[in-house]
Amino acid sequence: MELVSQAILMGFSKIFLITDFGVGDWYVPALKSSILDINADSQIIDATHDIPSFDIITTAFYLHQLERNINEPSIYLVVVDPGVGGQKHSRIIVENSKGNIFIGPDNGIFSMIYHNNPKVFNIDLEKLQTKLPSLDVSNTFHGRDIFGPTAALISKGVGISEITSPADYFFQENFYEVEQQNQTLIGKLIYIDKFGNVISNINREIFGKSFTSKQKVICTIGKNKKIACYNTYSDVNKSEFLALFGSSGYLEIAVNQGFAAELLSFELGEKIILSTS
Amino acid sequence: MELVSQAILMGFSKIFLITDFGVGDWYVPALKSSILDINADSQIIDATHDIPSFDIITTAFYLHQLERNINEPSIYLVVVDPGVGGQKHSRIIVENSKGNIFIGPDNGIFSMIYHNNPKVFNIDLEKLQTKLPSLDVSNTFHGRDIFGPTAALISKGVGISEITSPADYFFQENFYEVEQQNQTLIGKLIYIDKFGNVISNINREIFGKSFTSKQKVICTIGKNKKIACYNTYSDVNKSEFLALFGSSGYLEIAVNQGFAAELLSFELGEKIILSTS
Amino acid sequence: MELVSQAILMGFSKIFLITDFGVGDWYVPALKSSILDINADSQIIDATHDIPSFDIITTAFYLHQLERNINEPSIYLVVVDPGVGGQKHSRIIVENSKGNIFIGPDNGIFSMIYHNNPKVFNIDLEKLQTKLPSLDVSNTFHGRDIFGPTAALISKGVGISEITSPADYFFQENFYEVEQQNQTLIGKLIYIDKFGNVISNINREIFGKSFTSKQKVICTIGKNKKIACYNTYSDVNKSEFLALFGSSGYLEIAVNQGFAAELLSFELGEKIILSTS
Numbered sequence: 001m002e003l004v005s006q007a008i009l010m011g012f013s014k015i016f017l018i019t020d021f022g023v024g025d026w027y028v029p030a031l032k033s034s035i036l037d038i039n040a041d042s043q044i045i046d047a048t049h050d051i052p053s054f055d056i057i058t059t060a061f062y063l064h065q066l067e068r069n070i071n072e073p074s075i076y077l078v079v080v081d082p083g084v085g086g087q088k089h090s091r092i093i094v095e096n097s098k099g100n101i102f103i104g105p106d107n108g109i110f111s112m113i114y115h116n117n118p119k120v121f122n123i124d125l126e127k128l129q130t131k132l133p134s135l136d137v138s139n140t141f142h143g144r145d146i147f148g149p150t151a152a153l154i155s156k157g158v159g160i161s162e163i164t165s166p167a168d169y170f171f172q173e174n175f176y177e178v179e180q181q182n183q184t185l186i187g188k189l190i191y192i193d194k195f196g197n198v199i200s201n202i203n204r205e206i207f208g209k210s211f212t213s214k215q216k217v218i219c220t221i222g223k224n225k226k227i228a229c230y231n232t233y234s235d236v237n238k239s240e241f242l243a244l245f246g247s248s249g250y251l252e253i254a255v256n257q258g259f260a261a262e263l264l265s266f267e268l269g270e271k272i273i274l275s276t277s
Numbered sequence: 278m279e280l281v282s283q284a285i286l287m288g289f290s291k292i293f294l295i296t297d298f299g300v301g302d303w304y305v306p307a308l309k310s311s312i313l314d315i316n317a318d319s320q321i322i323d324a325t326h327d328i329p330s331f332d333i334i335t336t337a338f339y340l341h342q343l344e345r346n347i348n349e350p351s352i353y354l355v356v357v358d359p360g361v362g363g364q365k366h367s368r369i370i371v372e373n374s375k376g377n378i379f380i381g382p383d384n385g386i387f388s389m390i391y392h393n394n395p396k397v398f399n400i401d402l403e404k405l406q407t408k409l410p411s412l413d414v415s416n417t418f419h420g421r422d423i424f425g426p427t428a429a430l431i432s433k434g435v436g437i438s439e440i441t442s443p444a445d446y447f448f449q450e451n452f453y454e455v456e457q458q459n460q461t462l463i464g465k466l467i468y469i470d471k472f473g474n475v476i477s478n479i480n481r482e483i484f485g486k487s488f489t490s491k492q493k494v495i496c497t498i499g500k501n502k503k504i505a506c507y508n509t510y511s512d513v514n515k516s517e518f519l520a521l522f523g524s525s526g527y528l529e530i531a532v533n534q535g536f537a538a539e540l541l542s543f544e545l546g547e548k549i550i551l552s553t554s
Numbered sequence: 555m556e557l558v559s560q561a562i563l564m565g566f567s568k569i570f571l572i573t574d575f576g577v578g579d580w581y582v583p584a585l586k587s588s589i590l591d592i593n594a595d596s597q598i599i600d601a602t603h604d605i606p607s608f609d610i611i612t613t614a615f616y617l618h619q620l621e622r623n624i625n626e627p628s629i630y631l632v633v634v635d636p637g638v639g640g641q642k643h644s645r646i647i648v649e650n651s652k653g654n655i656f657i658g659p660d661n662g663i664f665s666m667i668y669h670n671n672p673k674v675f676n677i678d679l680e681k682l683q684t685k686l687p688s689l690d691v692s693n694t695f696h697g698r699d700i701f702g703p704t705a706a707l708i709s710k711g712v713g714i715s716e717i718t719s720p721a722d723y724f725f726q727e728n729f730y731e732v733e734q735q736n737q738t739l740i741g742k743l744i745y746i747d748k749f750g751n752v753i754s755n756i757n758r759e760i761f762g763k764s765f766t767s768k769q770k771v772i773c774t775i776g777k778n779k780k781i782a783c784y785n786t787y788s789d790v791n792k793s794e795f796l797a798l799f800g801s802s803g804y805l806e807i808a809v810n811q812g813f814a815a816e817l818l819s820f821e822l823g824e825k826i827i828l829s830t831s
Binding site for chain 2: 021030033138139
């Protein structure tokens with residue numbers, strides 16, 4: 001906690017951008033400029049701009065994975081918002097006990113961040129405008145007009161309370177419930193990564209509660225596709241299926257030197273059943 | 278103007294890159310290195326490298342939009358050139374009254390920048406070589422060999438006149454003329470953004486001269502597709518068409534939480550007709 | 555050599571990233587953070603993350619081209635590894651006489667770097683862990699856990715010997731042999747760039763040994779496609795084929811303002827035959 005407090009006191013070095021803007025239009029450089037104009041020393045890292053448009057579930061899982069991979073307390077600026085312009089969602093800041101700051105619309109995208117005792121704040125446009133008198137908020141581009149400047153101020157060390165009002169709630173969906181029945185786990189296939197790995201919502205912890213490391217565990221997908229769990233890709237031959245815990249921390253269906261997503265017949269959201277028989 | 282002069286005196290912090298290089302080859306890192314080797318402190322921002330190859334119109338509109346979104350005087354380094362190697366176009370610098378510096382080939386890509394009293398310069402290779410004795414200019418990669426080093430020198434505060442000769446002209450095309458007939462506007466559909474919004478060449482100013490904010494304005498595309506103008510996405514139901522002024526400042530055809538470009542039957546360059554009936 | 559030693563003594567300013575990670579997942583920001591957490595001042599340049607998955611040949615050619623385009627001694631961090639997790643390849647550092655440092659798996663990706671008297675080292679995990687006590691090495695993400703931290707330490711000026719053991723070999727394949735028969739050269743088509751140019755493995759030097767600059771050289775591809783060599787795109791009309799030495803330094807098949815790769819019937823790896831008749 002000492003470290004976290006100090007980080008907040010001093011500002012943050014890294015701002016990760018997570019958007020569904022793509023990289024063909026002017027939205028990303030506009031967002032970056034809105035940050036750099038306020039804090040030229042901020043270290044902006046393009047996490048991804050390729051979130052499928054308006055996809056809350058993918059964003060939530062992406063953010064969960066990204067946070068797991070980053071050690072230092074950082075700012076995560078997330079602009080994925082089906083309702084932009086309609087003011088359906090408030091604009092929030094969530095600060096969790098790892099000292100990470102999440103900024104974005106309150107539409108479920110923060111459902112999977114590490115949330116041990118998180119603090120929630122609503123961005124207050126009037127307070128923001130007091131800090132930034134030239135701020136001009138459009139109906140359509142809250143990334144550039146609200147979220148970017150907010151991230152920049154916090155990265156410079158401005159206190160969250162100076163630009164927000166406290167809130168006691170943020171919107172969370174339990175996208176990823178896993179059913180446990182005797183020695184059977186029933187989860188879902190929820191994400192496809194660039195290598196064609198199909199990632200489930202079954203993490204090591206849940207797996208470890210049902211199975212020992214010595215048991216041979218089999219995944220069933222669809223009516224009769226059976227895939228065995230292994231420790232590493234090279235435990236199977238080239239082009240063969242396996243299930244393993246990849247760097248995501250979740251059980252993934254993979255093919256050694258191949259693309260599981262193309263070779264497996266499935267749909268995102270479909271069940272995956274784990275058992276020892 | 279005070280601010281602008283000072284910015285030029287002191288150099289520029291930001292260099293935006295706009296190219297049709299894509300991000301799969303070595304052209305982008307080579308371009309960046311050619312800048313960083315001369316000014317290691319320059320702040321290079323990848324605006325986009327996904328301009329369709331050799332597409333002058335898209336580049337001109339992109340640049341217009343990008344400039345609208347950036348507050349501080351900046352350098353815009355634009356490498357989109359169908360004629361590279363053939364020396365059909367001179368290599369120019371345009372400085373406009375916003376204090377922005379545009380560097381690239383004189384092939385029409387600067388047609389839509391803010392051009393109140395712009396100054397135009399031809400890059401002078403001999404003068405450039407005097408500043409950079411090790412410069413080696415190839416036939417095929419002017420981004421790395423000419424435009425990048427030019428941007429780097431200017432970003433460091435080298436005067437434009439030290440590496441150019443004055444010119445009194447740059448090539449402009451009026452891609453975007455809008456016809457006005459009584460209370461009817463006839464424009465064109467000219468750009469598709471990542472969200473599938475189809476952007477026309479009708480901006481707020483032209484719109485405001487023909488229609489009041491209280492009039493119900495209808496767009497006609499093709500023989501009989503009618504789309505009504507609204508203020509914001511949520512004024513229509515999910516999956517319904519609307520026309521609105523988005524963050525581009527131009528009238529866009531959109532679908533609430535959908536992709537207009539896929540749902541609308543049209544071609545780029547096609548007419549869009551606005552009327553009150 | 556003076557310059558090189560000094561660069562190593564002082565650390566390196568630039569770290570180029572070359573991976574097959576794509577930009578949709580969390581792998582790239584995780585890799586970057588693993589570097590920045592150790593050296594916040596490093597200048598990370600995304601060279602490309604779009605290497606086709608596990609493609610050693612493309613990586614080798616890409617790296618060759620990138621190195622040719624970069625002037626200052628730099629670090630090249632390359633993570634393309636079909637065998638990750640299987641520990642088939644050792645993790646190496648190659649330092650060549652240009653003062654460039656290449657870090658990655660020893661699987662052939664360094665086959666085409668400039669290799670006049672290169673020094674080879676094996677990364678020693680125990681030594682690395684001595685420098686970085688909190689290092690936690692997973693089975694699946696060596697970029698984040700090993701290669702990134704290694705690059706960061708070297709960029710800060712840590713001596714290579716402090717984190718490696720010497721090796722006397724690295725894996726090289728001669729992907730690119732060209733046959734010379736009288737006044738005929740037989741090479742291969744090996745790379746397609748973003749502009750659709752199809753690049754062969756015939757460089758200027760080999761070409762110059764067989765042909766004079768005054769000879770009219772004809773390329774034959776497949777049974778009877780004949781394409782003549784020229785100096786620049788504008789030597790042929792729009793939409794016509796030509797062969798020329800592009801910025802790659804290798805003979806490329808191109809189409810003036812067109813995409814040769816789509817208009818030419820060929821396969822990567824196919825022969826290209828050059829002769830004067």
